[in-house]
Amino acid sequence: MNRFRRNKNQVSMEINTASLPDLIFTILFFFMITTHLQPVFNKMKVDVPTATELQKLQEKSLIVYIMVGKTDDTRALHATSLQLNNEIILLEELPEKLKTVKSGITEEDQSKLTTVLKVDKTIPMGLVNDIKAHLREAGILTIHYAAKK
Amino acid sequence: MLEGGFTFRKSKKQRPGISSSASADIAFLLLVFFLITSSLESQTGIYRRMDAPAAEKALKKRAPVLDRNLLELALNEHSQLIYNDSVFALENLRELSQTFITNPNHVDFLPETPDKHVIRLQISRDADYQSYLSVLSELHASYSPIHIYETEAAKGDNP
Numbered sequence: 001m002n003r004f005r006r007n008k009n010q011v012s013m014e015i016n017t018a019s020l021p022d023l024i025f026t027i028l029f030f031f032m033i034t035t036h037l038q039p040v041f042n043k044m045k046v047d048v049p050t051a052t053e054l055q056k057l058q059e060k061s062l063i064v065y066i067m068v069g070k071t072d073d074t075r076a077l078h079a080t081s082l083q084l085n086n087e088i089i090l091l092e093e094l095p096e097k098l099k100t101v102k103s104g105i106t107e108e109d110q111s112k113l114t115t116v117l118k119v120d121k122t123i124p125m126g127l128v129n130d131i132k133a134h135l136r137e138a139g140i141l142t143i144h145y146a147a148k149k
Numbered sequence: 150m151l152e153g154g155f156t157f158r159k160s161k162k163q164r165p166g167i168s169s170s171a172s173a174d175i176a177f178l179l180l181v182f183f184l185i186t187s188s189l190e191s192q193t194g195i196y197r198r199m200d201a202p203a204a205e206k207a208l209k210k211r212a213p214v215l216d217r218n219l220l221e222l223a224l225n226e227h228s229q230l231i232y233n234d235s236v237f238a239l240e241n242l243r244e245l246s247q248t249f250i251t252n253p254n255h256v257d258f259l260p261e262t263p264d265k266h267v268i269r270l271q272i273s274r275d276a277d278y279q280s281y282l283s284v285l286s287e288l289h290a291s292y293s294p295i296h297i298y299e300t301e302a303a304k305g306d307n308p
Binding site: 017051124128143 | 184
């Protein structure tokens, strides 16, 4: 009885929101650390092929992105186009551009470079092989062929 | 003079602290931004390691591969898989390469030991990329259940 009366007299409790910003910031930092922003933007349509044996991309840094796809631009010279990281290039320019990419990286890390090859499924293998030959010449030997389930 | 004195007195009376109630909102906005822009699903694909140009030369110099150790496949210009000069169904490739690699019955036309095998894949320039990745995926699949990853180095796809 005594207890009941005491509760009645008390001022209703309010939840202290002072720690709310800290809480939200913690969640924010979690997301900032665990997620990675898309480093490269597709400037073309790439419909990657399907495959069953898929591996996730392990290393998220030290990556060279090469995209081969169809251009939306009807005035373009070629029906297909090649994109290295963020710029659209010609196949002939590839060895030189790869050199520029490698020059910005230390000797030790150069061997760890991985190419993510995002190629449209309708692209003929001849073009893919040319790119592979250039990569091999440049000493970038690990390739990750992008594919989906 | 009088006005100045007035403001001085006022500021001393009520010094407003920075209101922190908005910081939760700002944090929320940032959180939403990161939630939307981040790509949670990782990129998937197939890893391959190419031989260095120097290693390629060394490979050419070594003794020719015995017929029994060699599995020859081809992708023709119509993106069809060719084995023994005839079109081969992709569904059967996994089984074929698995029996080739492991040689379960120890027959004399399949590799002596699993680590000696070589798979040669010849690809036409006009074959499409999808067919190549399908073959690659099937070959990878034939390696995974039997756990002989070390033989991967022996696998070369000579285009």
